Amino acid sequence: MLPERLRADVRTLWDYHDLRHGPRRSDVGIGLGSRDPGVAVHTAELFHAGCFPLIVFTGANAPTTLERFPRGEAVHYREIALDLGVPDEAILVEPEARHTGENIAFTRRLLAERGIAVRTVTLVSRPYQQRRAYATAKRSWPEADLVCAAKGGSLEDYLAGSEEVERVIGMLVGETQRITEYAERGFAIPQRVPPGVERAFGRLVEAGFTQRLVTVRDGDHSM
Numbered sequence: 001m002l003p004e005r006l007r008a009d010v011r012t013l014w015d016y017h018d019l020r021h022g023p024r025r026s027d028v029g030i031g032l033g034s035r036d037p038g039v040a041v042h043t044a045e046l047f048h049a050g051c052f053p054l055i056v057f058t059g060a061n062a063p064t065t066l067e068r069f070p071r072g073e074a075v076h077y078r079e080i081a082l083d084l085g086v087p088d089e090a091i092l093v094e095p096e097a098r099h100t101g102e103n104i105a106f107t108r109r110l111l112a113e114r115g116i117a118v119r120t121v122t123l124v125s126r127p128y129q130q131r132r133a134y135a136t137a138k139r140s141w142p143e144a145d146l147v148c149a150a151k152g153g154s155l156e157d158y159l160a161g162s163e164e165v166e167r168v169i170g171m172l173v174g175e176t177q178r179i180t181e182y183a184e185r186g187f188a189i190p191q192r193v194p195p196g197v198e199r200a201f202g203r204l205v206e207a208g209f210t211q212r213l214v215t216v217r218d219g220d221h222s223m
Helices: 004-017 038-048 073-083 100-113 127-140 155-160 165-185 195-206
Strands: 028-032 055-058 091-094 120-124 145-149
Touching: 004 127, 004 155, 004 165, 004 195, 028 038, 028 073, 028 100, 038 055, 038 073, 038 120, 055 073, 055 100, 073 091, 091 100, 100 127, 120 127, 127 145, 127 165, 155 165, 165 195
Parallel strands: 028 055, 028 120, 055 091, 120 145
Antiparallel strands: none
């Protein structure tokens, strides 16, 4: 349960990362690997709604996903989608990417190797990953017409389905830092961080949610 003293600041970050892109027809839907099976579920839902004719699930493993998805994030996502009725021929698997930059780069490579021309893309991610996923893809795939999608629902609904509320808050804090940090490193396009978001971020850091922060010299650009 989300502590009341943190609620306003957590909601501020949650709302900031929700890009509110509406669903639209795309050439491909890219399900970004994570520990959240809801990404695969929502990708399948969008496929059945006619949003795209082809899915690419991308992702190897991170320390936080190895136990849940021992054969790799993308492999397990494919199995979830198959169980939900997505035809096997509509799914490609990219099993090597270990962070969002590689998710995009390796997916582009896979599509090119298959001779699949792509102009429009729907990125499917965790709700709080949308802004960084979009900024990363726009940096490395600027010619693509991109939108982001995530399973709808309130912050409270998402937290109710999470086994670790504190972990989700830490991820939100880490994602917020990365918007600025990764733009400065050239991993992503710059995006405005409103003052209210900066203040909420600072208060949550002061409250101890620092487990997903990167340091200036940290070369990781995962999550």
